[in-house]
Amino acid sequence: MLHILFLFSLLLLSSSPSTSNALDFCVADLSAAEGPAGFPCKAAANVTADDFVFTGIAKAGNTTNIISAAVSPAFVGQFPGLNGLGISIARLDLAPGGVIPIHTHPAASELLVVTHGHLLAGFISSSSNKVYIKKVNKGEIMIFPQGLLHFQINAGKNAATAFVSFGSPNPGLQILDFALFANDFPSKLVETVTFLDDAQVKKLKGVLGGTG
Structure with a gap:
């Protein structure tokens, strides 16, 4: 019996993860390049309490723009303390009529909580192109699955x-309108892939600053 207990204890020790090299945190060194696992760690001697506090979402963003809305992100690029923790957050401010255009986050699902007013929000499934739209009131939440096109409207x-909030320190962002009309994507190709006519494409490129 003693031999069995001894062998069992050895198995437990060998299968238990080592904690000697475990890191409590890895504050991003933003001067280095980001890799698949995130940024390399800032030297521990240079880490301070300020690395774990971010004030950039304390105030409302400027909604005087073409979308009458503002997004104030707290991703790893703005908040290095998030590095490696699998979370991030952003603040949305929308004036009446404001819109967060159709976009996607390739690297994370999104959880929205309304704290003032109400939003009309929705997403489009990739399997059937079904649209899920809901009015989200103060105190209510809505989830947007990873990678799916979604929007918010005041x-x-x-x-x-x-x-x-996001399930990644860097969820990524691609805004559909900007991808089509805010760059040098040739207008003829845009017309071909979107079935829009030349006048519509030229108008949207003019509004969003695109060329071609």
Whole structure:
């Protein structure tokens, strides 16, 4: 019996993960290049409490722009303390009529919580192109699965505020309208792949600053 207990204890020790090299955190060294696993760690001697506090979402963003909305991100690029922790957050401010255009986050799902006003929000499934739209009121939340096209609109008469959290320190972002009309994507090709006519494409490129 003693031999069995001894062997069992050896198995437990050999299968237990080592904690001697475990890191409590890895504050990003933003001066280095980001890799698949994130940024390399800032030297521990240079880490301070300020690395774990971010004030950039404390105030409302400027909504005086073409979308009447502002996104204030707290991703790893703005908040290095998030590096390696699998989380991030952003603040959304939308004036009446404001819109967060259709976009996708390739690297993370998104959880939205409305803290002021209400939003009309939705996403499009990739399997059937079914659209899921819901009015989200103050205190309510909505989830947007990873990689799916989604949007938020302030359809109310007052300003709205929401916070969105992500399952990644760097969820990525691609805005559909900007991808099509805010660059040098040749207009003829845009017309071919979107079935829009030349006048519509030229108009949208003019609004969003695209060329070609």
